[in-house]
Amino acid sequence: MNKLFKALRGYNHFVLAILFTVFIVLPTGGVFFAWKFINKSTEDFADKKASQTFSFQQIIDKTLTDTASLNKLKDVLVAVNGQIKKITKDEKSVTIELGDTTSMSSITCQFDNRHLNELTSLNEGSQISVKGNITGFSIDTELGLGNTIEMKSCTLNK
């Protein structure tokens, strides 16, 4: 270490500052930003505004009449107002199915697990407004499961 200080003594402060920046600050910053980029969590949509809002019936009807526009909604943050048909939960997750008892068709919403504490008062049969990313849809003509739209990263639409 002493040898290093002796060797550096001959340089002026400006050169030392450049050396310090090039060999210490930039690599450290680079590693820090790379680490942050790699470990970035999935996007939290709680404070984002949905680009479009639909009623359950409006959007589920698109599986019958307008799949082209439904395809365009994939990966898009949308809000859906509807009735809770079923709540499936465990200690780490909540998935809600929107729909009604007259049809097998439904929308499944996988909730963002960072916001599960906001869901304590939900009940099956009650109305909800939820927003999330549409991940895909199924049109079932064979199994009797009805048509399904799937959403993830969901939060309450306040």
Add this chain to the structure above:
Amino acid sequence: MKKLLFSFILLASLQTQAQKYFTKTGTIIFNSKSPVEKIEGVNKATACLLDTRTGAIDFIVQIKSFVFDKQLMQEHFNENYLESDKFPKANFKGVITNHTAINFTKDGDYNAEVTGKMTLHGVTKDVKFTGKISIKSGKVTITSTQMLLLQDYKISIPNAVKDKISKDVKVTVNTTLELMK
């Protein structure tokens, strides 16, 4: 006579319907070993239908519905590995070969053997799984853990991370089905 025939047909159709169990919120976990970090995607919107009369069982999975903790991992899973825009769904269509040995009306745990065709990443393969079926309070829970070889489904690992990512993935199914009314 007509009334009797009608009642018989109605009863028969109800009987057939009562043998189907389903869910749209089943769980499938995709887990890959890596010396650097845990790679785990969870899909809690898996659709499954089971016909206890024939043993027929179907799973439908939207690939983009898998949720990862990290954004980059989720992007790589969809864009580089499973190519979910090109192959948005995976499915399994098969039959529980020993379904007659399972009493779906009585609480208990049973071993199940399943054969069928699995389609993933646009590739369909004949597969054979084992798992457990638990009957409790009129609900059917299916659990199974299987290893899938990525190259079987033409899923390639980029050269840059070839040595860091396992060539097979663990797929865990845990899904509770309810009677279809």
